[in-house]
Structures are given as structure tokens and as C-alpha cells.
Amino acid sequence: MSGTLYGVGLGPGDPDLITLKAARLISTAGVIAYPTLAGGESFARAIAANLIAPGTREIRIDVPMTPARAPAQQAYDVAAKDIANALEAGENVICLCEGDPFFYGSFMYLFARLSDRFETEIIPGVTSVTACAARTKMPLVARNERLTILPGPLPEDELTARIEGAESVAIMKVGRHLSKIRNVIDGLGLIDQATYIERASLPEERISPLAQAPDNAPYFSMILLTKGADPWL
């Protein structure tokens, strides 16, 4: 009997926002797997650190920092082989995922390689989108409002068109695209309704009006924009 591959969402960063199910799976795991950036720290492992029991086997997925596609995908090829060996030996493998595994998560690369051969189960997690809304106290969407989620690297005309078509917009992966995104939102006359958030729910969290956001934003940053939801009082 082969083991089961679990893709486990850990939420936005605060370990207290891990679900009961994820916490139980991690604390009783025989084998865990997680990505690291260029062999350095793993944000996913850091979120779950207090739940990992001594003696748990750890499979590190060392993802190289390069814009090229092939080296990262080779890292997932290697990891998928290690994970497949553990699954074939009858062990369950708990893959730690920042946020939610299927919401811009790198777990998808393992899922694509392994889900046709092994049982898989996905444990959803709190996404950074609702975590940022909670921290900034900005209700996202009510009643029949539309929410659009956009990655910051999209081109300006695409961002403009999509922002125009929704009451609320969350722009992910802001990072070095901040100036471009700010120009787009300013051009639409919406800058006073936009808030910048980095590292939501973590001790180093930072929140400011978009107009005062730093020019060099980290990867884990977001812009939330709401066009004045009707509070229906």
C-alpha cells in the first residue's frame, strides 16, 4: 500500500492561523517536505516549526533563485522522485505550503508530477488575501460585489482593465512592481482607496496607504483596493 501525498496549507504566516487539521497532520507526520529559496530558509517550515516533532524526516526542495523556468522545474523533478520513494514505501508525505496549496502555491508542481500515481489530499489554508483584509480592517466583498485577484507582474494595460471591472481588487506578489502598480491605480483616480500591506499577520507586518508605500516592496506584499463597498446600514 502506497502512502498519501498531502498538500497542507499553512495560512499567511502566523502559526496561530494554521487549521486544526493541518496542525494534526504536521505534528504526527513521519515525512514532511517543503521548498527553500536557494537552499536558505524555508518560510513554510518556519510557520510550522513548533509543530514538527523530533525525528520527523525532512525533504528539502531547494528551488534556485533564477527567472529561468528549467532550473526550478529540475528541483521539483528531484523532489518528486524523493517523495515518490517515500510514498512507495508506504509512508505519508506532508508537503508544507505557505497560504493555500492551490492558490499561487508551488505545491502545484508536485501535484502535477505525482497525483496520477498516488492518492493525494489537499488541506486548504487561509490565503493572504483575507488575512490582509482582516489586518487592514477592510471588508473585501459583500452581497453581489466582484473580487478580482491579480498578480503584480501583469502588464499595465491588463492591470488597468481588470481593476476597472471589479469592486474590490487584491494585487499579489507586488515586490519590484510597486511603482508600476501605483501609477496604474493613481491613473484610475483610486489611490486614496488603496492600502499596501507586507508580511500580513507576522511580527514584522507593515501597513500603509498605497501613496506612502516603500518603493522596494518584498515579494510577500499586497495591495488591496476597495471602491467603497456599501455598508447597507
Add this chain to the structure above:
Amino acid sequence: MSGTLYGVGLGPGDPDLITLKAARLISTAGVIAYPTLAGGESFARAIAANLIAPGTREIRIDVPMTPARAPAQQAYDVAAKDIANALEAGENVICLCEGDPFFYGSFMYLFARLSDRFETEIIPGVTSVTACAARTKMPLVARNERLTILPGPLPEDELTARIEGAESVAIMKVGRHLSKIRNVIDGLGLIDQATYIERASLPEERISPLAQAPDNAPYFSMILLTKGADPWL
């Protein structure tokens, strides 16, 4: 010293998808509040039931079943008064919210009435969007893909335009709008990429291709549509 108003997300329905923080707040609460539909069952309370300690004071918000705006808002006026009294007496009040409080959640009506007078804290929860993706094993968005979240009651032309502008679409609150939505998706030639899910993560969960979905869908149902995300192998 007044108490704090907590809006606590409970996730999509499986009590195991409650976060550690929400579980702790609920199990140690002195006062909880939750909506009920027309004085009947409360879905929110049912999700949290096993965490509620004996002797916890419960404030029921009996929301009438009517399309009119005023009666429901009067129910929130009444509840806001009860909750304000508890907060003024120095008690914390834990409001139980299906899913996430700021993601189509009725907690927003209490937040709008009370957040200017009392300390508030929002605990984000797992939304039905990522829960449905997890259960159907459909990765939602990767890399620079766009996700649009639409409420089913929107008119056909609006649904059509928004579906065309995103790689992945989640349509919430399907209910009696199912035929209309199916026609729109069929007209766009996308019906084979669409999946219907009701009551995700609960024992009575039901998943089917959209083409075979029931004509009478419950309120807690969703359609997920992905236009073939690139697995990047």
C-alpha cells in the same frame, strides 16, 4: 474598559478547518454571537458546536428570510445593541462567521455598526473558494494567472464579460441562478472545464461536472472554472 469585538472565520464547514486561533477564542469565550436563518438553525454555530463550552452566553441574530433590505438590517440593529451592551460591560464578544468574516460575510453589518466605538479584531478563515479547489483537486491559479470571484446573481452580460477576463473563475452563491450561469459558460464554450460543488468539506458534499449539476442548487454551492492552467512540467 470595554471588551473587544472579534469577527471569527470558521472556514467552509468542516470543523477541522477552523484555525488554532479561532478554536481557542471560541472555547474560552464568555459571550458568542451568530446569525440564524429565520430563527432556525445556525450554520456558523453548527461548525463551532464542539468548541462551545457549557455556560457560554449566546446572542442569536435572527435574520428574517426576505429579499427586502430593511427587516434584515433591523435584526442587525437589535443584535448590535445586545453586543454593545456586553462590550460596554467589559466582556469580549466572539462573533461566529461561516468562511471568512470579510469575504461575503454578514459580520460586515456588525462591523459597520460597532467598529467606530469598540476595539475589533478579525480572524481570517479558510474561504469556500480554496476549499472547493481542494476538494475537486483543481489548482486555482499559478504564476501570473488571474482569479475572478463572482456572485451568481449578477446579470448574464456581466458574468460573460468577467469570465472572459480571467484564467480562473469562482462563482459563489449559485443557488437558483444555476441555469443562467450554465448557459453563460456553455455559450463561451467552457462547460467542459467547469465543475459544480455544493457544501464543500461537509459530509453531504456533492461534486459533479457542471453539465450534470442539479437544476435546484442550494445557496452554499459554487462553480469553479479553470481554462487549463499550464502545469509547467
